[in-house]
Structures are given as structure tokens and as C-alpha cells.
Amino acid sequence: MAKGQFGTLLRIRKRQEELRALAFADARREVRTAERERDELSAWRREMFDEAGTRARAVFDPGDVRLYYRYERHLARLIDDKDAQIVQLSGTAEQRRMELDDAMKRRRIIEKLLERKERQAHEDMRKAEQKSADETASKYAALARRRDMTPVAYLEEGA
Numbered sequence: 001m002a003k004g005q006f007g008t009l010l011r012i013r014k015r016q017e018e019l020r021a022l023a024f025a026d027a028r029r030e031v032r033t034a035e036r037e038r039d040e041l042s043a044w045r046r047e048m049f050d051e052a053g054t055r056a057r058a059v060f061d062p063g064d065v066r067l068y069y070r071y072e073r074h075l076a077r078l079i080d081d082k083d084a085q086i087v088q089l090s091g092t093a094e095q096r097r098m099e100l101d102d103a104m105k106r107r108r109i110i111e112k113l114l115e116r117k118e119r120q121a122h123e124d125m126r127k128a129e130q131k132s133a134d135e136t137a138s139k140y141a142a143l144a145r146r147r148d149m150t151p152v153a154y155l156e157e158g159a
Contacts, residue, residue: 006114013107020100027093034089038082045075 052068055061 006110006117010107010110010114013103013110017100017103017107020096020103024093024096024100027089027096031086031089031093034082034086038079038086041075041079041082045072045079048072048075 048068048071052065052072055064055068
């Protein structure tokens with residue numbers, strides 16, 4: 001695979017990772033929102049109990065107590081629904097986290113492949129340069145031997 005193809009694949013993997021990160025962040029935000037809403041419902045329920053207690057001490061009216069009890073049951077059901085929603089959203093957030101982890105692994109794999117390919121290309125270039133330098137050195141050594149031998153041959157003929 002050419003370097004350009006790895007670069008394209010790496011950009012795709014990075015974009016996928018970004019999208020998974022955004023989806024995970026959205027899921028976590030939804031969980032926090034649901035938890036905050038549940039906490040508000042619980043606070044309203046406590047306030048309602050405090051108000052019902054205060055009214056019951058001041059003037060006991062069975063109709064008011066019945067209304068407060070119904071409202072308290074309504075809030076309890078809403079809180080239970082929110083708890084179920086939180087569990088469901090937490091599961092979704094965990095799934096998004098696992099998808100993000102998978103996307104990060106895929107990106108790292110491509111990065112490592114790209115690094116390995118670049119290292120191999122650098123090593124191949126270094127070997128080619130070394131081979132070229134060795135060949136050049138061999139040629140210069142051969143030329144030098146020829147030069148050294150040529151004067152000797154003339155000297156022997158002339159002697």
C-alpha cells in the first residue's frame with residue numbers, strides 16, 4: 001500500500017475516532033442530564049414531605065394529606081422512571097465508550113503500519129545509499145590499483 005493510501009486510511013480512522021468521541025460525549029451528557037433531573041425530582045419530593053409535615057402539624061386535613069400522598073407517589077414513579085432511563089443511558093454510554101476504544105485501536109494500528117512502512121522506506125534508502133557508496137568506493141579503489149599498476153608496468157619495461 002502506498003504512503004498516500006495509508007495517509008488517507010489514517011485520516012478516515014481519525015475522523016471515525018472523532019465521531020465516536022462525540023457520540024460518547026453526547027451519551028455521557030445525556031446520563032448527567034437524566035441524573036440531574038432525578039436529583040431535582042428527589043429534592044421536590046423532600047420539599048413536598050417537609051411542607052406536608054408542616055401543614056399536618058398546623059392543621060390536619062385528610063383531603064390535603066391524600067393529595068400530598070398522591071403527589072408523592074407521582075414523584076416516586078417519576079424518580080423510578082428516571083432511574084430506569086439512567087440505567088439505559090449508562091448502557092448506551094458504555095457501548096459508545098467501547099466503540100471509541102475500538103476506533104482508537106484501529107487508528108493506532110494504521111499509525112503503527114504507517115510508521116513501520118516509513119521506517120522500512122528509510123532503511124531501504126539507507127541500504128541503497130550504502131550500496132551506492134560501497135560501489136563508488138570499489139570503483140575508486142579499482143582505479144587506484146590500475147594507476148598504481150600502470151606506472152610499475154612502465155618502470156619494468158624501461159628498466
